[in-house]
Amino acid sequence: MDQVIIRKEKAEDVESNAKVSKWKINIKKRKLLVYTLIYAFLGLLLLLSVIPFWIVLINSTRDGFAISTQGLTIRPGRSLAENYRILTTNANIIPAFFNSLKISTLVTILSGYFSALTAYGFHVYKFKGKNFLFGVILLFMMVPSQMAFLGYVQWMTRLGLMDTHTALIIPSVAAIGTVFFLRAYISSSLSRDLIESARIDGAGELHIFHRIALPLMGPGVATMSIFAFIGSWNNYLSARIILSSKSQETLPMVIASLRAMRIWHQNQGAIYLGFAISIVPIVVVFIFASKYLIENISAGAIKG
């Protein structure tokens, strides 16, 4: 910063006052400049972050001809319905949407419930082999899921679960990361006294879990569930490997298949509409849950 130091004259002369006020004005000016630069930078990043969304949304309402000849505009076009028609005749996007919704919802529920159950079991009870079992979980947290996909495919083939949604849903019962997170969460949100007092009141173990523990773990479970939903909604690799028939396809698979379609170049509006359909639900979920989620990401940073 500026190192200029203005000496204050002993006598309160006018000139010195003028100097001071002029200097103050300069500082104001410079501050304004700095603020302008900073906000311009933020604005630029903001644009970069949302511009692809914006292009997708706007272009999903325009026809392919307008997109390729008129470039970008701010005004939405009037071809939304037509794009929708083209998209749905060429791609199974609506069934895929519901497939994705079904898989993601079930994954979310299963991983949330069973992870809470498991974390609770690990936290509350002292049984033989507990530390060993938890150690196993920790170890396998480091094994990337991609590592096992070939074995998984072969195994599902033998089980007859290939090309079924089950093969994508069931593994979420054993969501290692979620269990790990919830076990840490539970130790700060659930006191043992509470469980013991419920026992004294005569509640059964499962009843205690459902009526007392689960509601108290609610926020933690909710956070991980939203991440589970987003992860499952966006999952491409394992869906592509497991699912093969058109009727089972998930949204990312259909989106990926757009690349190989004739409409990729010719009916760009429909392609963009496909993107929009895959993006909008997740963004809506996020906007509602953002405060919550970001705080939890942040909390993770501090603990980590």
Added chain:
Amino acid sequence: MAKVTLKNIAKIYDNGFQAVKNINLEILDKEFMVLVGPSGCGKTTTLRMIAGLEKITLGESYIGETLVNDVEPKNRNIAMVFQNYALYPHMTVYDNLAFGLKIKKTPKDEIKERIERTAKILGIEPLLKNRPKQLSGGQRQRVALGRAIVRKPGVFLMDEPLSNLDAKLRVQMRAELIKLHNELQTTFIYVTHDQTEAMTMGSRICVMHDGVIQQVAEPKTIYNHPANIFVASFIGSPQMNFLQGRLSEKQGKIFATIEGLELELNEEASGKVKEKNYAGKEVMVGIRPEDVYLVNDNEGIQSKAEVSELLGCNLHIYFKINEKQYTLSTSPKVEVGFNERIFVSFDRDKLHLFDKETEETIL
């Protein structure tokens, strides 16, 4: 020369909150000035404005003869000790002390020499290689002080530096800080909410409330001549008792009637009352617990002892008059039982009289 002068300083936050309203304060060179007041009174904000950590909204601030309103903190020739010490967690104690000097590109030998000397003063030589995490609260406190000392600043700013220590350590550090001030011969500006700290350490005390300075004076003056009800109640423990009183003039003498007890004021007080024309008016009478006596039956106001606390050198008795609770402090030899009937009277020379409206002192 490290005189600090605040002229009509005010701090208004963006949300419109006025943390500090028009403060004028001159802190002399080598003075130990304590800013004291309840939390939210603006004392910390004032200190931070002196440090340059907060922008001054209105007014002018000088360090020495220099207007520092827009001077960066680093160029103000100050050092600051923070409430939570603010030690750099990833640096050793040595590096913590050296940080400011390194930035100023002080030669290495000199840094070493200065740190060693400082460490000696504070008795932290064995800790130099440790990290803050490995230190106890008291040790951290010393390191934080050391970091300030090592820079040889013109002004020391301290923001509640003792508040995170346990009671015993706090008393010990208090004495050390006074010693340190004497040794360093530098201006200290010290912020605290603890009136005991203020009374014991400050060469002068500035009592603040609601962003306004209530009184600036030496500790003794503050205690004996509080400028208003706020200062009177804030300084002193147990708190001063306040009672409704009525002044009356009888044959040129001024009497104060308190709960039926009539006391004649001394000459000095009487003079002030007459001069300010308070005779015949309702006033607020303040009396410190140590100036309340137990008297023989029917020689004072009748009351009932509710609780008594033995503090060792003193005995505090809580009693009620007209449903309001008051305190008196007396010798521990006195024995008063629970719910025992007592009679109290006041030292007429130690009465504090305050205007009921303005709450300013009359005397």
Added chain:
Amino acid sequence: MKNINDKAGYFFITPFFLVFLLFNLYPILFTIYLSMTRYRGFGNMVFIGADNFKLIFRDPNVVNAFMNTIRIWGVNIFFQIFLALLLVMVFSDLEYKIKGLKFFRVIFYLPNLIAAATIALIFAKLLDRDYGVVNQLLFSVGWIDRSIGWLTRPLLAQMSVSGIQTWMWFGNSFILFMASVQAVNKEIFEAARIDGAGRLQILRHITLPSIKPILMYVIITGLIGGLQLFDIPFLITDGRGFPAGSLNTMIVYIYNMAFTYNNYGYASALSFALFLLIFMFTIIFALVTNRVEIKEYFRDRNERKAMNKTMNKAMEKAMPGGAPGMKGSEK
């Protein structure tokens, strides 16, 4: 301490472990078994021992895939961290108090939400050499006079993927960095300011050290993620890792080895090797981030040992025959 209900714990963790064994552990073991066979996706699995693993050392594509990853990751991580730090500086400035942190956090996180599959295609569209919006824009401002093959020139394609990765992840890094900066006592920054540190000095001496663990986390997970990158390079290049193999990441390579060339055994061996690589990085990461703690742990242990020794000696003196229970009490 034993509770009568503790057996119920098994009940609570049973579903998890059932699924874990069947759907996690078994496939992993199966993959390891596959990696020691020659299997074309049909017919017999021929057990061939370590042959597939020997091949890895002769396979230049593995090295290429790794180097590709390093390049893509390197450029991405540099810009990602640079941007995130710049933002942290902006939003943690003590003098210019910049508003809207919460708003910008949400906005900057948005790109992280979309399926990589969708992102790949959106950018394939935007960066298309002939029809892409980006080239269109550059032409219209007159910055280029020749279409740029963002996704067709090897190096550019790698850089494009880096850019996409940066776009996706800078917001996440920013949130993580900002959180760990905010977790630091604000007074420390003020102390540094009074100590005379300027913005860059504060960044270097205070901000960076205080976010170091999370910085390491971002760097290492970025590398691990890069090694496992699949959707974007796969879809941008029609599944081939072209141009010039520049987008051939390990998972794309493994995928093609298994499903295009039907060599499941070798693909499994590659998976296993990838796992070992990632495991190694994870360990290095754990060691590096906890360096100080580990050092201190060993120091403490040595001190404890030394202390135990002197204590034992003292005890031996006091009561010959050793110090019974010293070890037992540890448990």
Added chain:
Amino acid sequence: MKNFKKIALILLVSLLVLTGCGGGSDDEPEVDADESKDYSQETLVIWSFTDELQTAGDLDRFEEMYTAPGMPFEGLQIEFSAIPIQDGYMDSVLPALSAGTGPDVFTGELDHIKLFIEAGYYANLEAMMEADPDVDVAAERADYLEYIWQSGVDPATDQLAALSWQQTPGAIFFKVDMAAEIWGSETGFPEEGSDNYNGEVSEWVSQNKFNTIENLLAAQEEVKAANAQWRLFPDDQAVRFFAAGTNNPVKWIDDDGKLNPEKITEQIPYIEMVEAMYGDTIRESLTANAAEWSGPWFEAMGQDLTDAQGEKWQVMAYSMPTWGLRYIIEPNMVKVDENGDLLPKPAEDADQATKDAYEEAEYKGNWGMAVGPNSYFWGGTYLGVNADTDNSEVAYAFIKSMLFDKERLAERQSIDGDMYSVSSVMTPVIESYEGRPALGGMNHLEVFNQEAEKIDLSNITTYDRGLNDLLGAHITNFKEGASGYDSISDVLSKFYDDVQVTYPEIYVEGLPTN
């Protein structure tokens, strides 16, 4: 070949118009329906890598004949999936087949079916035919082209497992007027004015300019020399079919099951040609750098190509198989009005009358069809029945409706104009063929027919596609001057590295490196 599915997508539009035309025969076919089954509860699942079965009306035809009310499989549902090869047809079908959840009927290109047969995924079609009193196996075998039939035979049983109604020989389609301008003064170049001018020019070009790899390269240089803005091919994908350069190509895999060194040597001239053709910019390149199936690639068929800098380029020739003429080139050819003047293609927002008029108008007829250094085929859809299917009678009935109903095939051929592999269908068509207007009246079916006879499919193996892919990747790197690719021996040694890890069972030491 891998791009075949794109064509199928283009088929969609063209054929949607025509699907209405499929008429049915009245006689109910002989069917071995299972009386214990309630067919309205069953589903026939068909997967293909193109949507042709749907767009050409084959599914409708089957429904009409077999599943309509009163027909043997009344109420049966058909579930058809078209998964383009690039979108992972093989990635989807192989795991599904090995999991036993595969479709009842599935298609494949030649090397695909080799894999299916080797893995035992196709049922024995010949046995089903023999069990069918409607079908005379020997007669069918005689009617189908020998090489098409042979390529679908399972070597393990020596019986037919899959069969295709198509044959897909390829050629080089080129603009005759450009050829005349470049080579018109050379000896033997046909005089203009004859009835079969386009055919004669095609013949001359085939024999003088496209007959060897060396000549093909020289021809490109001549085109560029004749006019700096002209290029023979849109890009080097057009010459990939001529990698062998001979009609007796060596097998990739020799008799002892190892990589054949002779095949490598055979490829070298081709690699050199590709390298010579490549240039970073169009100006430096021998091609127009318009990648196959890209926008400019299509555009250049009928108009000048304008690059990003505004320079105009013209492309002369495309390598295309049978189906390419009708579905790819003709829709992009220029048309002329009654006076012979060029008729511009109407804009997208033009009114219907203008569009109709354009549709009706005649081709300029300035294209010819020449033969390259070797004959080749591209695409072709084989049909087979899943060995695991529970509905083999239905699956077989579908195959039968496609392959052995000659009336239907003839009708189908008359719509798509393709080369079919059934002589009873093709012989009358070729004999009565009046010539293709787009090719100036040339009888291109005759040429295709001759080409088809030269094609030897016996040397195709399951490794072909993989090996061509692996080598192709390195050739691309080499021509683009990627680092580490300084010579052909670099290409080869890197290719061997790939083979060694990808197909260790066929790798041998000591393969040629230059």
